[in-house]
Amino acid sequence: MRYATPASAKEAAGMLSKEKGAAFLLAGGTDLLVKLKMGMVEPDLVVDIKRIPKIDQIQTSAKGFTIGAAVSGSVIGQHKGLKAAWPGVVEAANLIGSDQIQGRATLAGNLCNASPAADSVPAMIAAGAKAVIVGPQKKRTVPVEKVVQGPGKTCLAKGEVIEAITLPKPEAKTGDAYLRFIPRTEMDIAVVGVAISLKLERGVVKKAKVALGAVAPTAVVVPAAARALVGSKLDDAALEKLAAACSAACNPIDDKRGTVEYRTRVAGVLAKRAAKIAFQRAGGAL
Amino acid sequence: MSNATLVSTTVNGDPVQFACPTDESLMTALRNRVGLTGVKEGCGTGDCGACTVTVDGSLVCSCLVLGVEAEGREVTTVEGLSQDGELHVLQQKFIDHAALQCGICTPGFLVAAKTLLDRNPNPNETEIRYALAGNLCRCTGYDKIVRAVQDAAKDMRKASKKRR
Amino acid sequence: MGHEQKYVDKKYEVVGTRFNRPDGIDKVTGKARYGADASAPGQLVGRVLRSPHAHASIVKINTSKAEKLPGVKAIITSADLPDVTGGDQGLADILENCMARGRALYDGHAVAAVAAVDEQTAAQALKLIDVKYKKLPHVTDVDEAMCESAPVIHDRIITRGVEPKPTKPSNVAARTQMGHGDIEAGFAEADVVIEKSYKTEQTHQGYIEPHACLASVNPDGTAELWVTTQGHFVFRNVCASLLGLDIAKLKVTSSEIGGGFGGKTHVWVEPVALALSRKANRPVKLVMGRDEVFRATGPTSSTSIDVKMGAKKDGTITAAVAEMRYQGGAFPGNWAMLGCMTAFACYDIKNNQSIGWDVVVNRPKVAAYRAPSAPMAAFAVESTIDELAKEIGIAPIDMRLKNVAREGTLAPYGPTYGPIGIEHTLKAVKDHPHMRAKLKKNQGRGVACGFWFNIGGQTCTDLNISVDGTVNLTLGTVDVGGSRSSMAMIAAEELGIPYEQVRANIADTTSLGHNDMTEGSRGTFSSGMATIFAARDAISVLKQRAAKMWGITEEDVIWENGQALATGDSHSNLPPLSLKEIAAKSGRTGGPIAGHNEVVADGAGMGFASHICDVEVDPETGRSTIVRYTVVQDAGKAINPDYVEGQFQGGATQGIGWALNEEYIYGDDGCLQNAGFLDYRIPVCSDLPFIDTQILEVPNPLHPYGVRGVGETSIVPPLAAVGNAIANATGVRMTHAPMSPPRVLAGIDTLEHAS
Ligand SMILES: Cc1cc2nc3c(=O)[nH]c(=O)nc-3n(C[C@H](O)[C@H](O)[C@H](O)COP(=O)(O)OP(=O)(O)OC[C@H]3O[C@@H](n4cnc5c(N)ncnc54)[C@H](O)[C@@H]3O)c2cc1C
Ligand code: FES
Ligand code: FES
Numbered sequence A: 001m002r003y004a005t006p007a008s009a010k011e012a013a014g015m016l017s018k019e020k021g022a023a024f025l026l027a028g029g030t031d032l033l034v035k036l037k038m039g040m041v042e043p044d045l046v047v048d049i050k051r052i053p054k055i056d057q058i059q060t061s062a063k064g065f066t067i068g069a070a071v072s073g074s075v076i077g078q079h080k081g082l083k084a085a086w087p088g089v090v091e092a093a094n095l096i097g098s099d100q101i102q103g104r105a106t107l108a109g110n111l112c113n114a115s116p117a118a119d120s121v122p123a124m125i126a127a128g129a130k131a132v133i134v135g136p137q138k139k140r141t142v143p144v145e146k147v148v149q150g151p152g153k154t155c156l157a158k159g160e161v162i163e164a165i166t167l168p169k170p171e172a173k174t175g176d177a178y179l180r181f182i183p184r185t186e187m188d189i190a191v192v193g194v195a196i197s198l199k200l201e202r203g204v205v206k207k208a209k210v211a212l213g214a215v216a217p218t219a220v221v222v223p224a225a226a227r228a229l230v231g232s233k234l235d236d237a238a239l240e241k242l243a244a245a246c247s248a249a250c251n252p253i254d255d256k257r258g259t260v261e262y263r264t265r266v267a268g269v270l271a272k273r274a275a276k277i278a279f280q281r282a283g284g285a286l
Numbered sequence B: 001m002s003n004a005t006l007v008s009t010t011v012n013g014d015p016v017q018f019a020c021p022t023d024e025s026l027m028t029a030l031r032n033r034v035g036l037t038g039v040k041e042g043c044g045t046g047d048c049g050a051c052t053v054t055v056d057g058s059l060v061c062s063c064l065v066l067g068v069e070a071e072g073r074e075v076t077t078v079e080g081l082s083q084d085g086e087l088h089v090l091q092q093k094f095i096d097h098a099a100l101q102c103g104i105c106t107p108g109f110l111v112a113a114k115t116l117l118d119r120n121p122n123p124n125e126t127e128i129r130y131a132l133a134g135n136l137c138r139c140t141g142y143d144k145i146v147r148a149v150q151d152a153a154k155d156m157r158k159a160s161k162k163r164r
Numbered sequence C: 001m002g003h004e005q006k007y008v009d010k011k012y013e014v015v016g017t018r019f020n021r022p023d024g025i026d027k028v029t030g031k032a033r034y035g036a037d038a039s040a041p042g043q044l045v046g047r048v049l050r051s052p053h054a055h056a057s058i059v060k061i062n063t064s065k066a067e068k069l070p071g072v073k074a075i076i077t078s079a080d081l082p083d084v085t086g087g088d089q090g091l092a093d094i095l096e097n098c099m100a101r102g103r104a105l106y107d108g109h110a111v112a113a114v115a116a117v118d119e120q121t122a123a124q125a126l127k128l129i130d131v132k133y134k135k136l137p138h139v140t141d142v143d144e145a146m147c148e149s150a151p152v153i154h155d156r157i158i159t160r161g162v163e164p165k166p167t168k169p170s171n172v173a174a175r176t177q178m179g180h181g182d183i184e185a186g187f188a189e190a191d192v193v194i195e196k197s198y199k200t201e202q203t204h205q206g207y208i209e210p211h212a213c214l215a216s217v218n219p220d221g222t223a224e225l226w227v228t229t230q231g232h233f234v235f236r237n238v239c240a241s242l243l244g245l246d247i248a249k250l251k252v253t254s255s256e257i258g259g260g261f262g263g264k265t266h267v268w269v270e271p272v273a274l275a276l277s278r279k280a281n282r283p284v285k286l287v288m289g290r291d292e293v294f295r296a297t298g299p300t301s302s303t304s305i306d307v308k309m310g311a312k313k314d315g316t317i318t319a320a321v322a323e324m325r326y327q328g329g330a331f332p333g334n335w336a337m338l339g340c341m342t343a344f345a346c347y348d349i350k351n352n353q354s355i356g357w358d359v360v361v362n363r364p365k366v367a368a369y370r371a372p373s374a375p376m377a378a379f380a381v382e383s384t385i386d387e388l389a390k391e392i393g394i395a396p397i398d399m400r401l402k403n404v405a406r407e408g409t410l411a412p413y414g415p416t417y418g419p420i421g422i423e424h425t426l427k428a429v430k431d432h433p434h435m436r437a438k439l440k441k442n443q444g445r446g447v448a449c450g451f452w453f454n455i456g457g458q459t460c461t462d463l464n465i466s467v468d469g470t471v472n473l474t475l476g477t478v479d480v481g482g483s484r485s486s487m488a489m490i491a492a493e494e495l496g497i498p499y500e501q502v503r504a505n506i507a508d509t510t511s512l513g514h515n516d517m518t519e520g521s522r523g524t525f526s527s528g529m530a531t532i533f534a535a536r537d538a539i540s541v542l543k544q545r546a547a548k549m550w551g552i553t554e555e556d557v558i559w560e561n562g563q564a565l566a567t568g569d570s571h572s573n574l575p576p577l578s579l580k581e582i583a584a585k586s587g588r589t590g591g592p593i594a595g596h597n598e599v600v601a602d603g604a605g606m607g608f609a610s611h612i613c614d615v616e617v618d619p620e621t622g623r624s625t626i627v628r629y630t631v632v633q634d635a636g637k638a639i640n641p642d643y644v645e646g647q648f649q650g651g652a653t654q655g656i657g658w659a660l661n662e663e664y665i666y667g668d669d670g671c672l673q674n675a676g677f678l679d680y681r682i683p684v685c686s687d688l689p690f691i692d693t694q695i696l697e698v699p700n701p702l703h704p705y706g707v708r709g710v711g712e713t714s715i716v717p718p719l720a721a722v723g724n725a726i727a728n729a730t731g732v733r734m735t736h737a738p739m740s741p742p743r744v745l746a747g748i749d750t751l752e753h754a755s
Helices: A009-018 A032-037 A073-077 A080-085 A087-095 A107-113 A120-127 A223-229 A236-249 A260-281 B026-033 B089-096 B106-119 B125-131 B143-163 C024-029 C064-068 C089-098 C119-128 C142-146 C183-189 C232-243 C270-280 C290-296 C335-343 C374-392 C396-403 C422-431 C483-495 C523-550 C579-584 C641-660 C718-730 C741-754
Strands: A002-004 A023-026 A045-048 A058-060 A064-068 A130-134 A139-143 A148-150 A161-168 A174-181 A192-201 A204-213 B004-011 B014-021 B052-055 B058-061 B074-076 C044-050 C056-062 C072-076 C110-116 C130-135 C172-180 C192-200 C212-217 C223-227 C250-254 C284-287 C303-311 C317-327 C351-359 C443-452 C457-465 C471-475 C502-506 C557-560 C563-566 C593-601 C607-617 C624-634 C691-696
Touching: A009 A023, A009 A045, A009 A130, A009 A161, A064 A080, A073 A087, A080 A087, A087 A120, A087 A174, A087 A192, A087 A260, A107 A120, A107 A161, A120 A161, A120 A174, A120 A192, A120 A204, A174 A260, A192 A260, A204 A223, A204 A236, A204 A260, A223 A236, A236 A260, A260 C741, B014 B026, B026 B052, B052 B106, B058 B106, B089 B106, B089 B143, B089 C024, B106 B125, B106 B143, B106 C024, B125 B143, B143 C641, C044 C119, C044 C270, C044 C290, C056 C110, C064 C072, C064 C119, C072 C119, C072 C270, C089 C232, C089 C270, C110 C119, C110 C270, C142 C303, C142 C317, C142 C351, C172 C335, C183 C303, C183 C317, C183 C351, C192 C374, C212 C270, C223 C232, C223 C270, C232 C250, C232 C270, C270 C284, C303 C335, C303 C374, C317 C335, C317 C374, C335 C351, C335 C374, C374 C396, C374 C443, C374 C718, C396 C422, C396 C443, C422 C443, C422 C607, C422 C624, C422 C691, C443 C718, C457 C523, C471 C483, C471 C523, C483 C502, C483 C523, C483 C641, C523 C557, C523 C563, C523 C579, C523 C593, C607 C641, C607 C718, C624 C641, C624 C718, C641 C691, C641 C718, C718 C741
Parallel strands: A002 A045, A023 A045, B004 B074, C044 C284, C223 C250, C317 C351, C471 C502, C624 C691
Antiparallel strands: A058 A064, A064 A161, A130 A139, A130 A161, A174 A192, A192 A204, B004 B014, B052 B058, B052 B074, C044 C110, C056 C130, C072 C110, C172 C351, C192 C303, C212 C223, C212 C284, C303 C317, C443 C607, C457 C471, C457 C593, C557 C563, C607 C624
């Protein structure tokens, strides 16, 4: 296995695209090194992006936030501006593993690992996050929900690298929230995850986006769930409709972490709870 | 050793060089090549925290870091906690409170607890419990560990007040 | 020398106080050396190839490609571990478990092993070993394994304990029955009868340190083994027998042990490491990965248990029967028998009967796990008692007190109890402020009791006094939870010197006589007894020497507070001689001063506990949170209360993990799906509240200080305590442990459908 530390995202992309054998990008390594240890991958080349200048920083601009691909969860958790703007995304990012995992894990890594249960992905989707993708030739920007195509599968072509994740500046009176269900309090992989972001106008939900994790091969956006909320003040009827829409959108599997029935059911339960948090964060009164 | 790379790094304040295969974890390199067997392996996959160290001040599982990534960084292990022949307050409190039974988890807990108290000198019980959730202990039920950390935090706050 | 084992009430100077442990500094600084922390010149790395199938015959193993890989020094299969067990089926089973012999019996069963110059080479070599399997039908569930249609795992197993003797082999290794009284008459007397079936899933001890050893075998048959174990003397005997070595020529040193809880009482990879070293003629270090620990070392049984109990309106239990099925993995064990022995042990039930079925399945060989077999039986019985109490309308705690076992009660497994502490723990629970604390919405409280025998066994201890008066205490029982400190305290107490003057060490197998495992909570009990006797031996030597120094007869010397005093009118002017002074002169008064003891310590004293658990259940997700927990247990005498509390807390936490989330999950293919800490969910720090403890001391009459074993009982009550708390929080009686969120939610659903 060769190990390389390129000085730019473009150089990283070049290295990956030229490699004939199995090549992997290394960000925090909290997925990649587990796979390496378990013999699930046998890389010929590992390209570590952490030495790329500024890739471990969060930039704030009038348009929003640009989170470098090597920014770890703990850095995200300490960023006051980001926390104020997208508390749901920050919470989701901080739910990933322990403090030790937080010292390394990245949003882009969580996304590219393409696990159906990735915590930050539904939250990023609900918040309208985009991935800035650098290839050996060109750069493109793709909404996060378009990146993952199936378990372990992304839209990235050979040689493409995510350089950063962007989050828009939130509009006035918006709030987001992410909740997941795990049997313990920490160190578990989500059995169900629900992210909701919404915008209020005079106390009524004007816009909403709902995304679910761990209930289908990829995170799913649930327009019907969003419609259930729009126009409501989060009354019980709206919440019931939301829950029903979320449960209906589930297409999970039975596995060691949860059954189809349980996941479907709990998706609705968490959706209601997440909606309330997002609503309050947007300034709504329950 | 195929694909060995020479790594120059700082461990517990001392310059250290070691050669390791590129796919070897920092945990294995520290244990087998630097001789710091206080870094424990409980799982090798980031789940138990026994291998916890800091790299440039940030808390990590050394089993999920490549040895080659340590190039030019500063690594601190449990062996670096006591200074000038004196135990760190946390180390003393772990002994005083019987916060260890078998002790295999202790190095990881100490590094994690120190990182917590450096960042937050006055954590409440819940904050302590969540900050230590990445460290598994199967012997103690965590009770005496949490108490030891609370007591150490108290002493450390007192000491830093005095210094000021 | 005969020593008095009987309990004598006295005031203690050292025992019962809190001291820091002698190994503390090494363990907080990273200096302590555990199983994987040793190395030897020229050592190789050992790795094991394991079966990916639940049950398969091994058609062919081709190692030729792997052998050609540069750096590979030895490859072994079962052919390199010939059966020299001489017809001892127990040993033959151990051998077969260490390395499959023609057939892989479970997912993870060792099939071959390599020793190579480094980790990378060893890993590559494993991939180059070509094993041709022929898959066989498998069974992993205990109830299914008992069915007529189940694939029979061992042709040699004919059920023991059944009359007439079966003619056909089956997966049922043995049937046991015990109890007393007239069951039918008992049920006829009952006003209320409750009958329920329970299931508990398989759990693992989950020690954080994987098995690890460093083995070195010489061509002349001498060998050394450094290993993490609960009993290096037993490991020595077993390994020597399996490899055909002379016992005295195999030196086994126990490393610091990173947790065992019973799981390190059995050999798994040690014979393999020795065989690799023998073949490679170099030291071999073999460290298991976490996934190997889960797949191929001994978890506890999964069970299926039926309980039927009857009681009168006043709460008197008139009859109780239990039928329990325990799987022992791929090899027969006596786990169901232990379940039978413990099930009703907390109670005085006139008519009781327990029937146990020991069953084999395609899972790893079961090993002891802290009070092995008792938690499952207690889950079933203690849950049923709560149901009975509810039906009758009496408080569960009063129901238990009404039927509690006392001194003189005939235990279901035979003996009549001496002084025991179960009633004391129940009364303490009843009076505990925890019982009166207010519960919030969705919260419930449960109480449950637990029992464990505790064992004594063979022990051998040395005590050597140095010329400066400091003392080396040499022990042969591995220190799994701070016992060195307790032993040093006992020696200091007996000798009348400060704790700091005693240094306790664990000796290797060439330095002491045989010591049994540290298991059955025997460490402090038996080594403590041997320490007392060794110290008393040393005291008599000290008295002889003092007499010599004074020139008086030994009869006129007594030992008090760490010094010799001359008694009798003629010597009253002689100033006392301290241990230090006598030690300083020992070279001239007869040589080194030492005490020694070997003993088969009997009468470890039964351990009883009652736990209180408050749980909060999320009615929408079925998730349970432990909000408060209290352990009340009889320790006989707490030598070092810190470590007694630690045992209570640790055991309770393991029980809580089992109650809530821990379980082996097997796929339809018979393979283990959650062989890692991410999905085998042991409690993490943020899952728990502080665990309150109350130590009671009902002296064990058969120990000089009244000590009882304390290590195990605390894992017995939690399953039922949690289950009873959930029942009180939700109205749902959980009969399947772990009571994970999906199971609890399903339970809540059935309740809602019913109403
Ligand atoms: C103990 C433990 C607990 C965990 N808990 C959780 C949890 O609670 N929730 C959760 O969602 N996950 C969890 N994870 C998984 C993991 O931590 C996360 O998925 C994490 O976000 C991955 O980020 P990383 O930077 O470490 O990824 P890496 O391991 O570095 O990379 C992951 C994959 O993405 C690719 N990749 C990384 N960065 C880029 C990039 N910029 N461009 C293109 N490809 C890239 C890599 O090649 C690799 O294939 C846990 C892992 C462990 C070990
Ligand atoms: S060994 Fe690194 S977390 Fe367990
Ligand atoms: S003290 Fe043994 S694992 Fe923590």
